[in-house]
Amino acid sequence: MTDKRKITIFDTTLRDGEQSPGCSMNLEEKLQVAQALVELGVDVIEAGFPIASPGDFEAVRQVATKIKGATICGLARSHNDDIDRAWEALQHAEDPRIHVFLATSAIHREFKLNMSEDEIIGRAVEGVERAKGYCSNVEFSPEDAARTEVDFLCHVIEAVIHAGATTVNIPDTVGYATPEQMGAVIKSLVDRVPNIDKAVISVHCHNDLGLAVANSLSAVQNGAGQIECTINGLGERAGNCALEEVVMAMRTRPDYYTGDTNINTERLVPTSRLVSEITGMHVQRNKAIVGRNAFAHEAGIHQDGMLKHRTTYEIMRPQDVGFAATDLVLGKHSGRAALADRAKQLGYELNPEQLKSVFKEFKKLADQKKDISNEDIASLIDKELVGSAG
Ligand code: KIV
Ligand code: ZN
Numbered sequence: 001m002t003d004k005r006k007i008t009i010f011d012t013t014l015r016d017g018e019q020s021p022g023c024s025m026n027l028e029e030k031l032q033v034a035q036a037l038v039e040l041g042v043d044v045i046e047a048g049f050p051i052a053s054p055g056d057f058e059a060v061r062q063v064a065t066k067i068k069g070a071t072i073c074g075l076a077r078s079h080n081d082d083i084d085r086a087w088e089a090l091q092h093a094e095d096p097r098i099h100v101f102l103a104t105s106a107i108h109r110e111f112k113l114n115m116s117e118d119e120i121i122g123r124a125v126e127g128v129e130r131a132k133g134y135c136s137n138v139e140f141s142p143e144d145a146a147r148t149e150v151d152f153l154c155h156v157i158e159a160v161i162h163a164g165a166t167t168v169n170i171p172d173t174v175g176y177a178t179p180e181q182m183g184a185v186i187k188s189l190v191d192r193v194p195n196i197d198k199a200v201i202s203v204h205c206h207n208d209l210g211l212a213v214a215n216s217l218s219a220v221q222n223g224a225g226q227i228e229c230t231i232n233g234l235g236e237r238a239g240n241c242a243l244e245e246v247v248m249a250m251r252t253r254p255d256y257y258t259g260d261t262n263i264n265t266e267r268l269v270p271t272s273r274l275v276s277e278i279t280g281m282h283v284q285r286n287k288a289i290v291g292r293n294a295f296a297h298e299a300g301i302h303q304d305g306m307l308k309h310r311t312t313y314e315i316m317r318p319q320d321v322g323f324a325a326t327d328l329v330l331g332k333h334s335g336r337a338a339l340a341d342r343a344k345q346l347g348y349e350l351n352p353e354q355l356k357s358v359f360k361e362f363k364k365l366a367d368q369k370k371d372i373s374n375e376d377i378a379s380l381i382d383k384e385l386v387g388s389a390g
Contacts, residue, residue, distance in 0.1 A: 007250070007259035008226040010044040010202065011037050011243060013275060014059070015075055017234035018048070023279040030059045031066060036274050037231075038069040040267040042243075044097065046228075049075040050089040051082045057089050064093035071095040071137065078102040078127030087134040097139055098131040099169075100124075104142035104156050106149065117152055124156055125163040132164035139167040141204065146172035146181070150188050158193045167200045167226060172215060175208025175238060183218035190223040202226035205241045207233060212241040217249055220259045231275040232283055232290065244268045244289040244321070252316050269322030289321055296327040300335025303328050307337050330377065332366035339377070346374060348381050358384045 076082035203219035233242030272290035295318035305312030
Protein backbone atom coordinates (compact mmCIF):
# COMPACT_ATOMS: atom_id res chain seq x y z
CA MET A 1 0.00 0.00 0.00
CA THR A 2 2.89 2.40 0.79
CA ASP A 3 3.93 3.19 -2.79
CA LYS A 4 0.32 3.18 -4.04
CA ARG A 5 -1.89 6.22 -4.57
CA LYS A 6 -4.66 6.22 -2.01
CA ILE A 7 -7.98 6.13 -3.90
CA THR A 8 -10.97 7.58 -2.05
CA ILE A 9 -13.96 5.24 -1.95
CA PHE A 10 -17.21 7.20 -2.20
CA ASP A 11 -20.13 4.88 -1.54
CA THR A 12 -23.50 5.87 -2.97
CA THR A 13 -25.52 2.76 -1.98
CA LEU A 14 -27.83 4.97 0.09
CA ARG A 15 -28.42 7.43 -2.76
CA ASP A 16 -27.87 6.04 -6.28
CA GLY A 17 -28.24 2.47 -4.96
CA GLU A 18 -31.53 3.30 -3.32
CA GLN A 19 -32.75 4.71 -6.66
CA SER A 20 -32.88 1.11 -8.04
CA PRO A 21 -36.52 0.16 -8.43
CA GLY A 22 -37.61 -1.84 -5.38
CA CYS A 23 -34.59 -0.91 -3.25
CA SER A 24 -36.03 1.73 -0.93
CA MET A 25 -34.75 1.56 2.63
CA ASN A 26 -36.34 2.96 5.78
CA LEU A 27 -34.53 5.19 8.24
CA GLU A 28 -33.35 2.42 10.58
CA GLU A 29 -32.10 0.37 7.64
CA LYS A 30 -30.18 3.35 6.25
CA LEU A 31 -28.49 3.90 9.60
CA GLN A 32 -27.58 0.21 9.75
CA VAL A 33 -26.07 0.30 6.25
CA ALA A 34 -24.21 3.55 6.99
CA GLN A 35 -22.64 2.02 10.10
CA ALA A 36 -21.64 -1.08 8.11
CA LEU A 37 -20.03 1.17 5.49
CA VAL A 38 -17.93 2.85 8.17
CA GLU A 39 -16.79 -0.56 9.41
CA LEU A 40 -15.98 -1.51 5.82
CA GLY A 41 -13.69 1.52 5.66
CA VAL A 42 -15.35 3.69 3.01
CA ASP A 43 -14.15 7.30 3.01
CA VAL A 44 -17.34 9.08 1.89
CA ILE A 45 -20.97 8.01 2.35
CA GLU A 46 -23.51 9.67 0.07
CA ALA A 47 -26.50 9.38 2.39
CA GLY A 48 -29.24 10.66 0.08
CA PHE A 49 -30.78 13.54 -1.83
CA PRO A 50 -32.31 15.74 0.92
CA ILE A 51 -34.69 17.75 -1.29
CA ALA A 52 -36.14 14.59 -2.85
CA SER A 53 -38.55 13.82 0.01
CA PRO A 54 -39.01 14.45 3.73
CA GLY A 55 -37.91 10.84 4.34
CA ASP A 56 -34.69 11.36 2.39
CA PHE A 57 -34.03 14.59 4.25
CA GLU A 58 -34.49 12.90 7.62
CA ALA A 59 -32.28 9.97 6.64
CA VAL A 60 -29.43 12.27 5.59
CA ARG A 61 -29.90 14.34 8.75
CA GLN A 62 -29.74 11.30 11.02
CA VAL A 63 -26.82 9.70 9.21
CA ALA A 64 -24.98 13.04 9.40
CA THR A 65 -25.71 13.37 13.12
CA LYS A 66 -25.15 9.79 14.27
CA ILE A 67 -22.55 8.21 12.00
CA LYS A 68 -18.93 9.03 12.76
CA GLY A 69 -15.76 8.02 10.96
CA ALA A 70 -16.57 8.96 7.34
CA THR A 71 -17.37 12.07 5.34
CA ILE A 72 -21.17 12.35 4.97
CA CYS A 73 -22.40 13.73 1.67
CA GLY A 74 -25.79 14.93 0.42
CA LEU A 75 -26.81 15.46 -3.21
CA ALA A 76 -28.29 18.70 -4.59
CA ARG A 77 -29.18 20.01 -8.03
CA SER A 78 -27.53 23.31 -8.85
CA HIS A 79 -30.47 25.22 -7.35
CA ASN A 80 -30.48 27.36 -4.22
CA ASP A 81 -33.35 25.43 -2.58
CA ASP A 82 -31.65 22.08 -3.10
CA ILE A 83 -28.33 23.30 -1.75
CA ASP A 84 -29.91 25.00 1.27
CA ARG A 85 -31.86 21.84 2.07
CA ALA A 86 -28.78 19.66 1.67
CA TRP A 87 -26.89 21.84 4.14
CA GLU A 88 -29.80 21.78 6.60
CA ALA A 89 -29.54 18.00 6.60
CA LEU A 90 -25.74 17.82 6.70
CA GLN A 91 -24.76 20.61 9.05
CA HIS A 92 -24.11 18.44 12.12
CA ALA A 93 -21.90 15.92 10.36
CA GLU A 94 -18.34 15.41 11.61
CA ASP A 95 -17.12 16.06 8.05
CA PRO A 96 -19.91 17.19 5.69
CA ARG A 97 -19.77 17.40 1.90
CA ILE A 98 -22.32 18.97 -0.47
CA HIS A 99 -22.52 17.31 -3.89
CA VAL A 100 -23.90 19.66 -6.55
CA PHE A 101 -24.79 18.40 -10.01
CA LEU A 102 -25.92 19.84 -13.34
CA ALA A 103 -26.08 18.13 -16.73
CA THR A 104 -23.60 19.29 -19.37
CA SER A 105 -24.00 17.06 -22.46
CA ALA A 106 -25.53 18.46 -25.65
CA ILE A 107 -28.45 16.02 -25.35
CA HIS A 108 -29.30 17.19 -21.84
CA ARG A 109 -28.65 20.86 -22.65
CA GLU A 110 -31.01 20.77 -25.60
CA PHE A 111 -33.77 18.36 -24.58
CA LYS A 112 -33.84 18.50 -20.79
CA LEU A 113 -32.57 21.89 -19.69
CA ASN A 114 -32.94 24.11 -22.72
CA MET A 115 -29.85 26.03 -21.66
CA SER A 116 -26.81 27.33 -23.57
CA GLU A 117 -23.23 26.40 -22.71
CA ASP A 118 -22.69 29.78 -21.07
CA GLU A 119 -25.85 29.40 -19.00
CA ILE A 120 -24.70 25.95 -17.84
CA ILE A 121 -21.33 27.29 -16.74
CA GLY A 122 -23.01 30.22 -14.96
CA ARG A 123 -25.46 27.97 -13.11
CA ALA A 124 -22.76 25.45 -12.16
CA VAL A 125 -20.54 28.19 -10.73
CA GLU A 126 -23.46 29.72 -8.78
CA GLY A 127 -24.29 26.32 -7.30
CA VAL A 128 -20.73 25.63 -6.19
CA GLU A 129 -20.38 29.13 -4.74
CA ARG A 130 -23.60 28.74 -2.76
CA ALA A 131 -22.51 25.34 -1.41
CA LYS A 132 -19.10 26.77 -0.60
CA GLY A 133 -20.83 29.43 1.52
CA TYR A 134 -21.89 26.59 3.81
CA CYS A 135 -19.08 24.09 3.71
CA SER A 136 -15.49 23.81 2.47
CA ASN A 137 -15.93 20.29 1.08
CA VAL A 138 -17.88 20.65 -2.20
CA GLU A 139 -18.15 18.16 -5.04
CA PHE A 140 -19.44 19.08 -8.49
CA SER A 141 -20.76 16.59 -11.07
CA PRO A 142 -21.39 17.51 -14.70
CA GLU A 143 -24.15 14.95 -15.24
CA ASP A 144 -23.71 12.90 -18.45
CA ALA A 145 -20.05 14.00 -18.57
CA ALA A 146 -19.01 10.97 -20.62
CA ARG A 147 -21.24 12.21 -23.49
CA THR A 148 -20.20 15.86 -23.09
CA GLU A 149 -17.87 17.48 -25.65
CA VAL A 150 -14.40 17.29 -24.08
CA ASP A 151 -13.58 20.97 -24.76
CA PHE A 152 -16.76 22.10 -23.02
CA LEU A 153 -16.22 19.65 -20.16
CA CYS A 154 -12.74 21.14 -19.60
CA HIS A 155 -14.25 24.66 -19.41
CA VAL A 156 -16.92 23.55 -16.93
CA ILE A 157 -14.38 21.79 -14.73
CA GLU A 158 -12.01 24.75 -14.74
CA ALA A 159 -14.86 27.11 -13.80
CA VAL A 160 -16.21 25.00 -10.92
CA ILE A 161 -12.74 24.47 -9.46
CA HIS A 162 -12.21 28.21 -9.65
CA ALA A 163 -15.52 28.61 -7.78
CA GLY A 164 -14.25 26.31 -5.02
CA ALA A 165 -15.13 22.70 -5.91
CA THR A 166 -12.70 20.38 -4.13
CA THR A 167 -13.81 17.21 -5.97
CA VAL A 168 -14.84 17.13 -9.62
CA ASN A 169 -16.77 14.00 -10.46
CA ILE A 170 -17.06 12.66 -14.01
CA PRO A 171 -20.27 10.62 -14.32
CA ASP A 172 -20.94 8.18 -17.10
CA THR A 173 -24.61 8.65 -16.30
CA VAL A 174 -25.96 6.29 -18.95
CA GLY A 175 -23.18 3.68 -18.93
CA TYR A 176 -22.13 4.51 -22.50
CA ALA A 177 -18.36 4.91 -22.09
CA THR A 178 -15.65 2.37 -22.83
CA PRO A 179 -12.52 1.92 -20.69
CA GLU A 180 -10.22 3.57 -23.25
CA GLN A 181 -12.60 6.51 -23.69
CA MET A 182 -13.08 7.03 -19.96
CA GLY A 183 -9.32 6.95 -19.46
CA ALA A 184 -8.85 9.47 -22.28
CA VAL A 185 -11.45 11.86 -20.77
CA ILE A 186 -9.66 11.83 -17.42
CA LYS A 187 -6.29 12.29 -19.12
CA SER A 188 -7.67 15.31 -21.04
CA LEU A 189 -8.74 16.92 -17.77
CA VAL A 190 -5.32 16.27 -16.22
CA ASP A 191 -3.52 17.67 -19.27
CA ARG A 192 -5.79 20.57 -20.18
CA VAL A 193 -7.51 22.02 -17.12
CA PRO A 194 -5.00 24.53 -15.71
CA ASN A 195 -6.24 24.40 -12.08
CA ILE A 196 -6.91 20.63 -11.98
CA ASP A 197 -4.33 20.18 -9.19
CA LYS A 198 -6.68 22.07 -6.85
CA ALA A 199 -9.32 19.29 -6.91
CA VAL A 200 -9.60 15.53 -6.74
CA ILE A 201 -10.91 13.95 -9.94
CA SER A 202 -13.65 11.40 -9.28
CA VAL A 203 -15.45 8.92 -11.50
CA HIS A 204 -19.05 7.66 -11.33
CA CYS A 205 -19.78 4.88 -13.83
CA HIS A 206 -23.07 3.17 -14.57
CA ASN A 207 -23.15 -0.40 -15.75
CA ASP A 208 -25.50 -0.43 -18.74
CA LEU A 209 -22.88 -2.17 -20.91
CA GLY A 210 -21.33 -4.11 -18.02
CA LEU A 211 -18.27 -1.82 -18.13
CA ALA A 212 -18.65 0.22 -14.94
CA VAL A 213 -15.79 -1.44 -13.06
CA ALA A 214 -13.46 -1.46 -16.07
CA ASN A 215 -14.26 2.19 -16.81
CA SER A 216 -13.61 3.20 -13.19
CA LEU A 217 -10.26 1.38 -13.13
CA SER A 218 -9.24 3.01 -16.39
CA ALA A 219 -10.10 6.41 -14.91
CA VAL A 220 -7.89 5.67 -11.90
CA GLN A 221 -5.01 4.61 -14.15
CA ASN A 222 -5.30 7.99 -15.85
CA GLY A 223 -5.38 10.15 -12.73
CA ALA A 224 -8.75 9.84 -10.96
CA GLY A 225 -8.38 9.83 -7.17
CA GLN A 226 -11.94 8.92 -6.16
CA ILE A 227 -14.29 6.14 -7.27
CA GLU A 228 -18.04 6.35 -6.72
CA CYS A 229 -19.54 2.91 -6.27
CA THR A 230 -22.18 0.85 -4.49
CA ILE A 231 -22.41 -2.41 -2.59
CA ASN A 232 -23.42 -5.26 -4.93
CA GLY A 233 -23.36 -2.72 -7.80
CA LEU A 234 -26.83 -1.42 -6.92
CA GLY A 235 -28.02 1.72 -8.69
CA GLU A 236 -30.15 3.19 -11.45
CA ARG A 237 -31.04 0.68 -14.23
CA ALA A 238 -28.15 -1.81 -14.50
CA GLY A 239 -26.50 -0.24 -11.48
CA ASN A 240 -23.23 1.45 -10.59
CA CYS A 241 -19.64 0.30 -10.33
CA ALA A 242 -19.60 -2.53 -7.74
CA LEU A 243 -17.50 -1.51 -4.74
CA GLU A 244 -16.38 -5.07 -3.96
CA GLU A 245 -15.15 -5.66 -7.52
CA VAL A 246 -13.27 -2.42 -8.05
CA VAL A 247 -11.59 -2.68 -4.63
CA MET A 248 -10.53 -6.30 -5.09
CA ALA A 249 -9.22 -5.63 -8.61
CA MET A 250 -6.79 -3.08 -7.18
CA ARG A 251 -5.94 -5.24 -4.15
CA THR A 252 -5.38 -8.42 -6.19
CA ARG A 253 -3.42 -6.80 -9.03
CA PRO A 254 -1.00 -4.38 -7.33
CA ASP A 255 1.47 -5.30 -10.07
CA TYR A 256 -0.86 -3.61 -12.54
CA TYR A 257 -2.99 -1.00 -10.78
CA THR A 258 -1.42 2.12 -9.35
CA GLY A 259 -4.02 2.74 -6.62
CA ASP A 260 -5.27 1.06 -3.47
CA THR A 261 -7.96 1.85 -0.91
CA ASN A 262 -8.55 1.78 2.86
CA ILE A 263 -11.25 -0.89 2.54
CA ASN A 264 -11.23 -3.71 5.15
CA THR A 265 -11.85 -6.37 2.55
CA GLU A 266 -12.92 -9.04 5.09
CA ARG A 267 -16.05 -6.93 5.61
CA LEU A 268 -17.09 -7.20 1.93
CA VAL A 269 -19.22 -10.35 2.20
CA PRO A 270 -20.98 -9.37 5.46
CA THR A 271 -21.76 -5.91 4.04
CA SER A 272 -22.98 -7.38 0.76
CA ARG A 273 -25.29 -9.75 2.69
CA LEU A 274 -26.64 -6.96 4.88
CA VAL A 275 -27.48 -4.78 1.86
CA SER A 276 -29.00 -7.72 0.03
CA GLU A 277 -31.20 -8.65 3.02
CA ILE A 278 -32.32 -5.07 3.60
CA THR A 279 -33.08 -4.20 -0.03
CA GLY A 280 -34.36 -7.64 -1.02
CA MET A 281 -32.01 -7.47 -4.03
CA HIS A 282 -30.71 -10.99 -4.37
CA VAL A 283 -26.99 -11.37 -5.23
CA GLN A 284 -26.55 -13.68 -8.20
CA ARG A 285 -24.67 -16.90 -7.36
CA ASN A 286 -21.85 -16.23 -9.79
CA LYS A 287 -21.43 -12.56 -8.84
CA ALA A 288 -17.71 -11.70 -8.66
CA ILE A 289 -16.24 -11.50 -5.12
CA VAL A 290 -19.45 -11.84 -3.06
CA GLY A 291 -21.59 -14.39 -4.95
CA ARG A 292 -22.10 -17.80 -3.36
CA ASN A 293 -20.14 -19.46 -6.19
CA ALA A 294 -17.23 -17.00 -6.19
CA PHE A 295 -15.05 -19.47 -4.28
CA ALA A 296 -16.90 -22.71 -5.06
CA HIS A 297 -15.42 -25.44 -7.26
CA GLU A 298 -17.29 -28.43 -8.61
CA ALA A 299 -15.25 -29.68 -11.57
CA GLY A 300 -13.10 -32.70 -10.70
CA ILE A 301 -9.96 -31.32 -12.34
CA HIS A 302 -10.30 -28.03 -10.45
CA GLN A 303 -11.00 -29.77 -7.15
CA ASP A 304 -7.96 -32.00 -7.60
CA GLY A 305 -5.85 -28.91 -8.37
CA MET A 306 -7.23 -27.04 -5.37
CA LEU A 307 -6.44 -29.93 -3.04
CA LYS A 308 -2.85 -29.95 -4.37
CA HIS A 309 -2.37 -26.17 -4.23
CA ARG A 310 -5.01 -23.47 -3.76
CA THR A 311 -3.43 -21.07 -6.23
CA THR A 312 -4.07 -23.47 -9.13
CA TYR A 313 -7.65 -22.18 -9.37
CA GLU A 314 -7.99 -19.26 -6.93
CA ILE A 315 -6.56 -15.75 -7.33
CA MET A 316 -7.89 -14.46 -3.98
CA ARG A 317 -8.30 -16.08 -0.56
CA PRO A 318 -11.99 -16.45 0.35
CA GLN A 319 -11.16 -15.31 3.91
CA ASP A 320 -9.80 -12.02 2.55
CA VAL A 321 -13.26 -10.99 1.35
CA GLY A 322 -15.14 -12.46 4.31
CA PHE A 323 -16.03 -16.02 3.29
CA ALA A 324 -15.18 -18.74 5.81
CA ALA A 325 -13.46 -21.03 3.30
CA THR A 326 -13.32 -22.38 -0.22
CA ASP A 327 -16.29 -24.57 -1.06
CA LEU A 328 -15.47 -27.84 -2.84
CA VAL A 329 -18.98 -28.64 -4.00
CA LEU A 330 -19.80 -32.29 -4.56
CA GLY A 331 -21.81 -32.74 -7.72
CA LYS A 332 -21.82 -34.75 -10.93
CA HIS A 333 -18.67 -33.00 -12.18
CA SER A 334 -16.66 -33.77 -9.05
CA GLY A 335 -13.79 -36.21 -8.86
CA ARG A 336 -12.56 -38.88 -6.48
CA ALA A 337 -10.07 -36.56 -4.75
CA ALA A 338 -12.84 -34.23 -3.55
CA LEU A 339 -14.99 -37.15 -2.40
CA ALA A 340 -12.06 -38.63 -0.44
CA ASP A 341 -11.39 -35.22 1.09
CA ARG A 342 -15.05 -34.82 2.14
CA ALA A 343 -15.16 -38.34 3.57
CA LYS A 344 -12.11 -37.51 5.67
CA GLN A 345 -13.69 -34.26 6.88
CA LEU A 346 -16.75 -36.26 7.92
CA GLY A 347 -14.53 -38.59 9.96
CA TYR A 348 -14.32 -41.61 7.63
CA GLU A 349 -11.16 -43.44 6.57
CA LEU A 350 -11.89 -45.29 3.31
CA ASN A 351 -9.56 -47.78 1.69
CA PRO A 352 -9.12 -47.53 -2.11
CA GLU A 353 -11.69 -50.26 -2.78
CA GLN A 354 -14.30 -48.63 -0.55
CA LEU A 355 -13.63 -45.23 -2.10
CA LYS A 356 -14.06 -46.70 -5.59
CA SER A 357 -17.37 -48.22 -4.68
CA VAL A 358 -18.71 -45.12 -2.84
CA PHE A 359 -17.59 -42.97 -5.79
CA LYS A 360 -19.64 -45.12 -8.18
CA GLU A 361 -22.77 -44.73 -6.06
CA PHE A 362 -22.08 -41.02 -5.57
CA LYS A 363 -21.97 -40.45 -9.36
CA LYS A 364 -25.33 -42.22 -9.77
CA LEU A 365 -26.86 -40.04 -7.07
CA ALA A 366 -25.28 -36.87 -8.52
CA ASP A 367 -26.96 -37.54 -11.86
CA GLN A 368 -30.32 -37.37 -10.11
CA LYS A 369 -29.74 -34.68 -7.50
CA LYS A 370 -28.36 -31.13 -7.89
CA ASP A 371 -27.28 -30.58 -4.29
CA ILE A 372 -25.50 -33.38 -2.53
CA SER A 373 -25.36 -32.82 1.21
CA ASN A 374 -22.97 -34.16 3.82
CA GLU A 375 -25.85 -36.37 5.00
CA ASP A 376 -26.10 -37.90 1.51
CA ILE A 377 -22.36 -38.63 1.48
CA ALA A 378 -22.43 -40.09 4.98
CA SER A 379 -25.35 -42.33 4.07
CA LEU A 380 -23.56 -43.63 0.93
CA ILE A 381 -20.43 -44.36 2.96
CA ASP A 382 -22.38 -46.02 5.78
CA LYS A 383 -24.09 -48.30 3.27
CA GLU A 384 -20.73 -49.23 1.75
CA LEU A 385 -19.14 -49.87 5.16
CA VAL A 386 -22.06 -52.07 6.27
CA GLY A 387 -21.92 -53.90 2.92
CA SER A 388 -18.17 -54.46 2.94
CA ALA A 389 -18.24 -55.56 6.61
CA GLY A 390 -20.97 -58.10 5.82
O1 KIV B 1 -25.30 9.11 -12.71
C1 KIV B 1 -25.19 10.31 -12.43
O2 KIV B 1 -24.90 11.16 -13.26
C2 KIV B 1 -25.43 10.69 -11.05
C3 KIV B 1 -25.04 12.09 -10.66
C4 KIV B 1 -26.04 12.72 -9.79
C5 KIV B 1 -23.67 12.05 -10.04
O3 KIV B 1 -25.84 9.88 -10.25
ZN1 ZN C 1 -25.55 7.81 -10.98
